[in-house]
Amino acid sequence: MAPKRSGATSSTSSTPLPPLSIDPTAVLSDAISFSGIYPITIGANSIIHPRCKLNSSDGPIIIGANCIISEKTHLIAPDIDGLVLGDFVLIEVNCSIQAARIGEGSSAEVGVRLGKASRIGNNCTLSPLTTVSDRDFIPDLTVIYGENQRRIDSSGTGIARCEIILAHIECLKKLLPNKAEKYNR
Amino acid sequence: MAQKSEYIQTETGNKVSRKSLIIGSQNIILGGKTIIQAECCIRGDLRRLVPQGQSAAAVAIAVGRYCFLSRGSLLRPPSKIYRGQFSYYPMKLGDHVFVGEGSVIEAAVIGSYVSIGKNCVIGKFTIIKDCVRVEDGTVIAPNSVIPSFSLVEGHPGQVTEELPETAAEILELKELYKGV
Numbered sequence: 001m002a003p004k005r006s007g008a009t010s011s012t013s014s015t016p017l018p019p020l021s022i023d024p025t026a027v028l029s030d031a032i033s034f035s036g037i038y039p040i041t042i043g044a045n046s047i048i049h050p051r052c053k054l055n056s057s058d059g060p061i062i063i064g065a066n067c068i069i070s071e072k073t074h075l076i077a078p079d080i081d082g083l084v085l086g087d088f089v090l091i092e093v094n095c096s097i098q099a100a101r102i103g104e105g106s107s108a109e110v111g112v113r114l115g116k117a118s119r120i121g122n123n124c125t126l127s128p129l130t131t132v133s134d135r136d137f138i139p140d141l142t143v144i145y146g147e148n149q150r151r152i153d154s155s156g157t158g159i160a161r162c163e164i165i166l167a168h169i170e171c172l173k174k175l176l177p178n179k180a181e182k183y184n185r
Numbered sequence: 186m187a188q189k190s191e192y193i194q195t196e197t198g199n200k201v202s203r204k205s206l207i208i209g210s211q212n213i214i215l216g217g218k219t220i221i222q223a224e225c226c227i228r229g230d231l232r233r234l235v236p237q238g239q240s241a242a243a244v245a246i247a248v249g250r251y252c253f254l255s256r257g258s259l260l261r262p263p264s265k266i267y268r269g270q271f272s273y274y275p276m277k278l279g280d281h282v283f284v285g286e287g288s289v290i291e292a293a294v295i296g297s298y299v300s301i302g303k304n305c306v307i308g309k310f311t312i313i314k315d316c317v318r319v320e321d322g323t324v325i326a327p328n329s330v331i332p333s334f335s336l337v338e339g340h341p342g343q344v345t346e347e348l349p350e351t352a353a354e355i356l357e358l359k360e361l362y363k364g365v
Binding site for chain 1: 206208226228230231232234259261264266270271272273287289291304306308322324340341
């Protein structure tokens with residue numbers, strides 16, 4: 001990971017941006033770094049915090065609707081099949097995501113590392129500092145906690161969690177300035 | 186001295202690295218003589234949303250005196266739903282708080298003389314009282330309360346030992362400030 005000089009001007013003014021398709025209702029902060037050659041799609045109402053890095057050098061990145069991606073997170077497409085985030089995905093700070101797919105309603109908390117081409121099911125919760133190895137498959141409703149212990153979440157609170165994410169997005173839309181037009185050309 | 190010019194010194198003696206990322210600085214209070222190293226991130230823009238008609242809550246992050254935020258650490262106000270309204274809530278750090286490299290702090294209150302190691306995660310709305318040491322790589326669960334004079338370690342973080350009564354002297358950061 002090469003150290004980056006300045007945040008505000010780092011949105012690759014020298015190298016061209018990858019093809020971006022940003023929904024008009026998405027909110028992109030300042031100082032997001034896009035790199036790579038494959039297209040990056042960002043769905044409706046999704047929020048991307050500052051200092052995120054999205055790298056599509058090896059494949060496309062598709063972010064669904066109503067996702068929140070926090071600062072200092074790296075999204076790297078693992079291969080030509082790309083990285084697909086479902087709807088209502090919450091990714092907290094300091095994550096490094098090289099997964100092939102993260103299912104709907106899943107959340108990755110602080111500092112989660114997802115190995116190359118790993119697949120995360122729907123409504124999963126990955127607790128802070130969890131590491132998922134390359135090509136691993138995490139089934140739906142799994143909670144990973146502690147030292148890689150797993151259980152199935154049978155509380156059926158998936159819909160309630162989506163509602164919290166919607167309220168979170170509504171709050172962030174009031175707080176974060178939208179700089180999406182900076183990336184739209 | 187190349188090292189000196191890395192920091193911008195404020196009137197109250199805070200030393201803030203030019204390579205740090207401070208967002209929403211109008212909502213951040215630094216008590217003075219606080220050091221913020223490179224690649225630190227402080228999210229002052231995530232402030233409390235108040236219903237219309239009330240005066241706006243101005244402070245998102247308050248930091249006391251002689252704090253030390255190491256490289257790559259991150260302070261982020263905690264958020265929750267309360268009475269149907271999702272909002273961020275203010276975060277308060279006391280004096281002589283050390284935050285290790287790469288740690289992420291989403292606590293509500295951190296007392297004075299607290300030392301947090303490297304790569305720790307302090308969960309949302311955690312309350313840490315005075316004179317606490319948090320070992321490297323600890324993950325403290327959201328909404329926990331850590332009592333005074335504790336040593337916390339593990340994943341999830343648990344109090345494993347009691348610190349001696351002289352802990353405040355050991356955890357003082359005045360010398361560290363003079364060294365930068």
